[in-house]
Amino acid sequence: MTRKELDAAGIHDPALRSAYQRCRTLNARHGRTYFLATRLLSPPQRPPVHALYGFARWLDDIVDEPAAGATPATITAELHTVEQRFFSALAAGHSDDPLFASVIDTSARYEIANRHFRAFFRSMRMDLTVTDYPRRSALDEYVHGSAEVIGLQVLPVLGTVTGRDEAAPHAAALGKAFQLTNFLRDVGEDLARDRVYLPADELAAFGVDRDRLGWCADRGLVDRPVREALAAQIAVTRTLYDRARPGIAMLHPVSRACVATAFRLYAEILDRIERAGYNVFAHRAVVPRRRRLVVAAGALGRAQWLQLRNPSPLPPAGA
Incomplete structure (x- = not known):
């Protein structure tokens, strides 16, 4: 994270700056589209967004990429310990743990509700x-x-031109659309982890179950029932993008290019699944780096112009 971003965000304590930098590294490692879109935010907005996404990525890694020799019992115990320590630190408003410090600072600055963090831990469990x-x-x-x-956590960092409550359902819908897009793209990878993140009853309507998905995954192909089931899931996911779209105009002007870019690139993953004949088992549907850069470059000029014309929605330092 650049010195300019940290200074602009009013983050001056050396330990806290290091904590924010660590979250940025985690975000960059895992979220290529998210990280690229974040570059379209104003400098003071970037550290808190990295803090929130980086922390979420770290918790997700505890569950999905455990240390060698870890068992379900040890992972459960580790997650429980992390959760207890985090909420104790959150209540205190401070932590010396670099994995907590930046998130707690961001939560205080932007008055992020504790229930959002509790819900995240619940899903990780x-x-x-x-x-x-x-x-x-x-x-x-x-x-x-x-x-x-x-x-919902990121929304106060982005800022709104409406009441936050009015924009919140659209922000939640976009987060959900992104997640369902991931589930469709990663059916094969999730099966390898013994998980299916698609509603069983909706798959069954097309004659698809876990065994059929596994048969396709083993062979790197997709049959007609699975193709039809995935097409139906994509249609559901697109309704969420439609529900989320009006929320972009509700954001603070300096934030719209970032969210619009992430929206466009993530929605394009669904297009690429369709173009591949819904075969999510032969290869992972991704938006190529060159395409991501072209889309982001197209938004960069407008983002910079809006940042010059509009004050950042950053709250006062120490708020």
């Missing part, structure tokens, strides 16, 4: 025991904590 979702409502419960609350 679900990942340790839940491998299938029988109905949409069960999946929605998981996605609220794993994705919707991320949109």
Whole structure:
């Protein structure tokens, strides 16, 4: 993270600056589209966004990329310990742990509700025991904590020209759309982790179950029932993008290019799944780096012009 960004955000304490830098590194490592879109925010907005995304990525890694020799019991115990320590530090308003410090600072500056962090931990715990979702409502419960609350956490950093409550449902819908897009792209990878993040009853309507998905994954192909089931899931996901779209205009002007770019690039993953004949098993549907850079470059000039014309929505230092 550049000195300019940290200075602009009013972050001067050396230990705190280091903590924000660590979260930026985590975000850059995992979220190529998110990280690129963040470059379109004003400098003072970038550190808190990196803090929130980096912290979420770190917690996700505890569950999805455990240390060698870890068991479900040890992972559960580690996550429980982290959760207790985090909320104790959050209540105190300070932590010497670099993995907590920047998030706690961001939470205080932007008055982020504790319930959003609690919901995220709850979904991470679900990942340790839940491998299938029988109905949409069960999946929605998981996605609220794993994705919707991320949109709600980031919203005060982005700022709004409406009341935050008015923009919140759109922010939650976009977080959900991003997550469901990931699930569709990563069906094969998730199966390898013994998870299916698609509603079983909706798959069953097309004659698809876990075994059929596994058969396709083993062969790197997709049959007609699976193709039709995935097409239906993409249609559901596109309704969420439609629900989220009006929220972009509700954001502070300096934030719109960032969110619009992430929106465009993530929605394009669905297009690429379709162009590949819905075969999410043969290769991972991604937006190529060159395409991401072209889209971001097109938004960069407008983002910089808006940043010159509009004051940042950053709250006063120490708020």
